[in-house]
Amino acid sequence: MLVAPAWPYANGPRHIGHVAGFAVPADVLARFERLRGSRVLMASGTDEHGTPITYEADKEGVPPREFVDRNNALIVEDLRRLGMTYDIFTRTTTANHYRVTQDLFLKLYEKGYLVKKTQMGAFDPASGRTLPDRYIEGKCPICGFDGARGDQCDNCGNQLDPIDLIDPHQRGSNAPVEFRETEHFFFDLPQFGDQLKQWIEQHDHWRPNVRKYSLEFVRNLKPRAITRDLDWGVPVPLPGWEDNPHKKIYVWFDAVIGYLSASIEWAAARGEPDSWKDWWQNDDAWHYYVMGKDNITFHTVLWPAILMGAGDLKLPDEIVASEYLNMSGKKFSTSRGQVIHVRDVLERYDADALRYYLMIAGPENQDTDFTWSEFVRRNNDELVATWGNLVHRTLVNAHRNFGAVPQPQPLTEVDQALINEIEEALAQVASQLGQARFQGALKYAMTMAAKVNVYLGTEQPWHTIKTDRERAGTVLYVALRCVDNLKTMLTPFLPFSSQRLHRMLGYEDVIAPQPHVREFAKDGDSHLVLTGNYESVDRWRPSELAPGRALIPPEALFKRLDDVVEEEPPV
Numbered sequence: 001m002l003v004a005p006a007w008p009y010a011n012g013p014r015h016i017g018h019v020a021g022f023a024v025p026a027d028v029l030a031r032f033e034r035l036r037g038s039r040v041l042m043a044s045g046t047d048e049h050g051t052p053i054t055y056e057a058d059k060e061g062v063p064p065r066e067f068v069d070r071n072n073a074l075i076v077e078d079l080r081r082l083g084m085t086y087d088i089f090t091r092t093t094t095a096n097h098y099r100v101t102q103d104l105f106l107k108l109y110e111k112g113y114l115v116k117k118t119q120m121g122a123f124d125p126a127s128g129r130t131l132p133d134r135y136i137e138g139k140c141p142i143c144g145f146d147g148a149r150g151d152q153c154d155n156c157g158n159q160l161d162p163i164d165l166i167d168p169h170q171r172g173s174n175a176p177v178e179f180r181e182t183e184h185f186f187f188d189l190p191q192f193g194d195q196l197k198q199w200i201e202q203h204d205h206w207r208p209n210v211r212k213y214s215l216e217f218v219r220n221l222k223p224r225a226i227t228r229d230l231d232w233g234v235p236v237p238l239p240g241w242e243d244n245p246h247k248k249i250y251v252w253f254d255a256v257i258g259y260l261s262a263s264i265e266w267a268a269a270r271g272e273p274d275s276w277k278d279w280w281q282n283d284d285a286w287h288y289y290v291m292g293k294d295n296i297t298f299h300t301v302l303w304p305a306i307l308m309g310a311g312d313l314k315l316p317d318e319i320v321a322s323e324y325l326n327m328s329g330k331k332f333s334t335s336r337g338q339v340i341h342v343r344d345v346l347e348r349y350d351a352d353a354l355r356y357y358l359m360i361a362g363p364e365n366q367d368t369d370f371t372w373s374e375f376v377r378r379n380n381d382e383l384v385a386t387w388g389n390l391v392h393r394t395l396v397n398a399h400r401n402f403g404a405v406p407q408p409q410p411l412t413e414v415d416q417a418l419i420n421e422i423e424e425a426l427a428q429v430a431s432q433l434g435q436a437r438f439q440g441a442l443k444y445a446m447t448m449a450a451k452v453n454v455y456l457g458t459e460q461p462w463h464t465i466k467t468d469r470e471r472a473g474t475v476l477y478v479a480l481r482c483v484d485n486l487k488t489m490l491t492p493f494l495p496f497s498s499q500r501l502h503r504m505l506g507y508e509d510v511i512a513p514q515p516h517v518r519e520f521a522k523d524g525d526s527h528l529v530l531t532g533n534y535e536s537v538d539r540w541r542p543s544e545l546a547p548g549r550a551l552i553p554p555e556a557l558f559k560r561l562d563d564v565v566e567e568e569p570p571v
Helices: 016-021 024-035 051-060 064-082 095-110 189-202 208-218 251-269 293-310 342-348 351-360 372-401 413-434 438-459 469-490 495-504
Strands: 002-005 041-046 088-091 114-123 136-139 146-149 166-170 178-187 227-229 247-249 287-292 318-322 325-327 368-370 516-522 525-531
Touching (some): 016 024, 016 064, 016 287, 016 318, 024 041, 024 287, 024 318, 024 351, 024 413, 041 251, 051 064, 064 342, 064 351, 064 516, 095 114, 095 247, 095 293, 114 227, 178 227, 178 293, 189 293, 208 293, 208 318, 251 293, 287 293, 293 318, 342 351, 351 372, 351 438, 351 495, 372 495, 413 438, 413 469, 438 469, 469 495
Parallel strands (some): 002 041, 325 368
Antiparallel strands (some): 088 525, 114 178, 136 146, 136 166, 227 247, 516 525
């Protein structure tokens, strides 16, 4: 199982709109698959090339490398604190990535898929620098949408060229754009048009937004520039080009290759340099790509076309693309100051509270609006009052009165029916997660938690203990079994609190491992990666919590949050 979260751009720390799309859903998938015994490789990193990096670095008066070094460290820390279990989270500025990108470039070139041609390039007349397509806006020449980007119109989904825009200008201002003739290599996308269309149509299990955007995009494929007038990027590996300081491989091409290069780096770091092939040259492997909707066509058209051109690499199986998480009806945007940074949220709230909100109320199938009041309500009414309350009163009463999992008497029909229903929920939640239906899985698990709460409220073992100790013990045994099963279902979503609960139930092993940062050094290239030691053991099975297992003193899983004033400025 390859879990491939989209590569965050190294232009600053992550905001919660970012991680709602690429990070938390990918981690939920990876943790779930490991829990049911799948061999998982979760590989990605920071996307560090392109003109936007040089623009921002220039603004700060620092070299691009210094700029991306700082932002990589910030992003790695955001993801570590959120508990993102990457096997490798690396960078596109490594020697390994340069080599893999250039090798794939040459393979496509030798097969005739790259053609040289001249085009009108977009430049900033003030600085002379190339303007990336996404830094150019104007009116769409096809649908008339006033706000189309230079590469694509988000309104009609059509691929565009900046020069085709009506009244093009630099994003966020009215600064002019100058077009000059320049020579580049183009990837001959139209050669793959029919093959891509058939391949996309075969995937009728994809989310509707994914199929819609992808099929619209392949209707009008054009050759796409694969090099750019840049001084920051992967060198073009051809005579007359490789030593040219002003021609580099275009960032969109090298970024998607990162999934492959990261896998190769991971294999080398393990001392098993060919083990990446188990995922990339194995038809039995399953590939999940996880992203926000603005990245769909890169993963359903452009990257698959590159893989088709290579001829010996596995194509994507599942494209898990979320809609937008908005704030006050507007898309999160760092450049527009519409932002809530992950690091700021985690200074005030637990990671599981944020993970829960993003998965239960996030933009899985439609744009959603983040509000602080809804964040607090979800935490207090659901995490605290439903799941946290069930755990706390079950464990407090069991620990206080028995000190261990009680020995049950013969179960009543009600007892057994509840255990059966919760155990059957494991299969239901697994089915939902296997289809990347996160909200359905999480809501089902929380519904089951509410049912166990009703059972406890009816049986009231804290009162029964005074008159019928054996019956109270039996009820608490049933509740503990149910809690143990619910813990398994919720671990992918709530790893920090689930690991604490696992320990409170008397287990000594780790079910929710956490990532760490370590240095990777080879052939003079040294950089930090986010990685971890994650077992893939089949734990997705009914609880076998044994009577007599000692319980440690319980603690509250979640904090009740104070109400917030919605008008307060974002953190």
